[in-house]
Amino acid sequence: MNKVVGSAREALVKAGLQDGATIMAGGFGLCGIPENCITAIHDMGIKDLTVISNNCGVDDFGLGILLQTKQVKKMISSYVGENAEFERQYLSGELEVQLVPQGTLAERCRAGGAGIPAFFTPTGYGTVVTEGYETREFDGKMYVMEEWLKADVSIVKAHRGDHSGNLVYRKTARNFNPMMAQAGKITIAEVEELVPIGELEPDHVHTPGVYVQYIFQGTNYEKRIEQLTLTPR
Amino acid sequence: MTDLSPRDRIVQRAAKELQDGFYVNLGIGMPTLVANHIPPGVDIVLQSENGMLGIGPFPFEGDEDADLINAGKQTITELPGTSYFSSSESFEIIRGGHVDLTIMGAMEVSQEGDLANWMIPKKMVKGMGGGMDLVASAKRVVITMTHTSKSGAPKLLKKCSLPLTSQKCVDRVITEMAVFDIDNGRMTLRETAPGLTVDDIRKVTEAEFEVADKLEVM
Numbered sequence: 001m002n003k004v005v006g007s008a009r010e011a012l013v014k015a016g017l018q019d020g021a022t023i024m025a026g027g028f029g030l031c032g033i034p035e036n037c038i039t040a041i042h043d044m045g046i047k048d049l050t051v052i053s054n055n056c057g058v059d060d061f062g063l064g065i066l067l068q069t070k071q072v073k074k075m076i077s078s079y080v081g082e083n084a085e086f087e088r089q090y091l092s093g094e095l096e097v098q099l100v101p102q103g104t105l106a107e108r109c110r111a112g113g114a115g116i117p118a119f120f121t122p123t124g125y126g127t128v129v130t131e132g133y134e135t136r137e138f139d140g141k142m143y144v145m146e147e148w149l150k151a152d153v154s155i156v157k158a159h160r161g162d163h164s165g166n167l168v169y170r171k172t173a174r175n176f177n178p179m180m181a182q183a184g185k186i187t188i189a190e191v192e193e194l195v196p197i198g199e200l201e202p203d204h205v206h207t208p209g210v211y212v213q214y215i216f217q218g219t220n221y222e223k224r225i226e227q228l229t230l231t232p233r
Numbered sequence: 234m235t236d237l238s239p240r241d242r243i244v245q246r247a248a249k250e251l252q253d254g255f256y257v258n259l260g261i262g263m264p265t266l267v268a269n270h271i272p273p274g275v276d277i278v279l280q281s282e283n284g285m286l287g288i289g290p291f292p293f294e295g296d297e298d299a300d301l302i303n304a305g306k307q308t309i310t311e312l313p314g315t316s317y318f319s320s321s322e323s324f325e326i327i328r329g330g331h332v333d334l335t336i337m338g339a340m341e342v343s344q345e346g347d348l349a350n351w352m353i354p355k356k357m358v359k360g361m362g363g364g365m366d367l368v369a370s371a372k373r374v375v376i377t378m379t380h381t382s383k384s385g386a387p388k389l390l391k392k393c394s395l396p397l398t399s400q401k402c403v404d405r406v407i408t409e410m411a412v413f414d415i416d417n418g419r420m421t422l423r424e425t426a427p428g429l430t431v432d433d434i435r436k437v438t439e440a441e442f443e444v445a446d447k448l449e450v451m
Contacts, residue, residue: 231292
C-alpha cells in the first residue's frame with residue numbers, strides 16, 4: 001500500500017478535483033490549515049467550489065486567497081469575521097454563505113464520516129439559523145435535527161503521517177482535521193513530517209490511515225500567527 | 234471595590250463566579266480578562282473551544298507557537314495537565330454538559346434570559362462561532378457586559394430586538410452597575426455597585442425585575 005504522492009497538485013489531480021466540487025478544509029483560523037493544497041487549488045484555478053471550513057482565513061492567506069480569485073461559490077463556516085473580502089462578497093451577494101454553529105459544523109462533519117445521516121442538537125433551537133428545521137423534544141428539552149456533511153475531497157493538515165496515511169496532529173492544529181479526514185470521499189493529507197510505516201507509535205495515531213487516500217510531505221509552511229499576544233517580561 | 238473602571242468592576246466581580254475545581258469556558262473579549270483575577274486557593278481548568286483543556290498564560294516573546302492558539306486566535310501556552318483533542322470532541326464536552334461555567338459577553342439580554350450576542354442584521358454578520366453551542370448546553374451561563382450601549386441605550390430589555398443566540402439561557406448578568414439573577418423567566422436584582430440606588434438601575438434598565446430581599450453591594 002502506498003498512498004504517497006509528490007505534491008499537493010499531484011494529489012488534487014489524482015483526486016479528480018473539478019469545478020463545482022464540495023471540499024472540506026481543516027483548520028481553525030490560520031492554525032492547522034492545509035497551506036500547500038490551498039495554494040495548489042488557487043494555482044490550478046479550480047472554481048465554483050463549495051468550501052466547508054470553520055473559517056475563511058484572512059484576506060491574503062489561507063482560504064481567503066480563493067476568495068480573491070472568485071473561486072468560491074459557497075462557504076459553509078461558523079465564523080468569518082477576520083476577512084474583509086469575505087464580508088464584502090457576502091453583503092454584495094456574490095458569495096453564498098451558510099453560517100453553522102461551530103459544534104454543529106464539527107458534528108455534521110463527524111456524522112458524515114461516521115455514517116450517521118442525522119442527529120439532534122439543542123444548539124440554535126429558537127434562533128433564525130434553524131428556522132424550518134425539524135425539532136423534537138427529549139427529556140423535556142427541545143432539539144433540532146441536523147444532517148451530515150460530506151465532501152468530494154477533504155484537504156487536511158497533520159504534524160506527522162506515515163506512508164499508510166496514519167496521522168498525528170499537534171496541539172491546537174488538530175481542530176477540524178480529524179472529522180474532515182473522515183468525511184471526505186477522497187482525503188488528501190499534507191504533513192510536516194512524512195515517515196515510513198512502523199515509525200508512528202500505534203497508540204498515538206489520531207487519524208487511522210483508513211480515512212486517507214493520498215499523503216505528501218508538505219513544504220514551505222508559513223504557519224502565520226493571526227493574533228500574536230504576549231506576556232511582557 | 235471603589236474607583237474601578239467599568240470594565241475592571243465587571244471583570245473582578247465575574248472572577249468571584251469561579252469555584253474551585255470548575256471547568257470554565259471564557260468567551261472572547263472581556264471574559265478572557267477574568268482569567269487574570271482567579272481568587273487565591275481556587276483551581277480551575279480553562280477550556281478553549283478549538284480543542285484544548287488547560288489554557289495557560291500568553292507566551293513570552295520568542296516562545297509563541299503557531300500551533301497553540303485560543304478561540305480568539307491569540308497565542309497561548311499550555312500548563313501541566315493540559316490536554317488536546319479534536320473540535321468534535323471539544324463540542325461533545327460543551328454539548329454534553331461537562332463545562333461548569335460559561336462566561337460571555339452580550340449585546341442584549343431579555344428579562345426571561347434570552348441572549349443576543351452574535352449579529353446585527355445587515356451591519357455585522359461575522360458568524361456565531363461556538364457561542365450558540367455554549368449557551369444551549371451550559372450548566373451555568375454568566376453574562377458580562379456594560380449596562381448600556383455606547384449611545385446610552387439599555388441592553389437589559391423586555392424582549393431582545395436582535396437575532397437570538399439562544400432562548401432563556403442566561404443565569405446571571407454582571408454589569409458595572411449591578412448583578413442580576415434570572416430564574417424561571419424572572420429577573421432579580423441581587424447586587425448594586427457602591428453608591429448606586431435601585432432607582433439609578435431602573436432608569437437604565439428596560440427589563441422588569443424584582444429586588445432581592447437582601448440587596449448587596451458588588
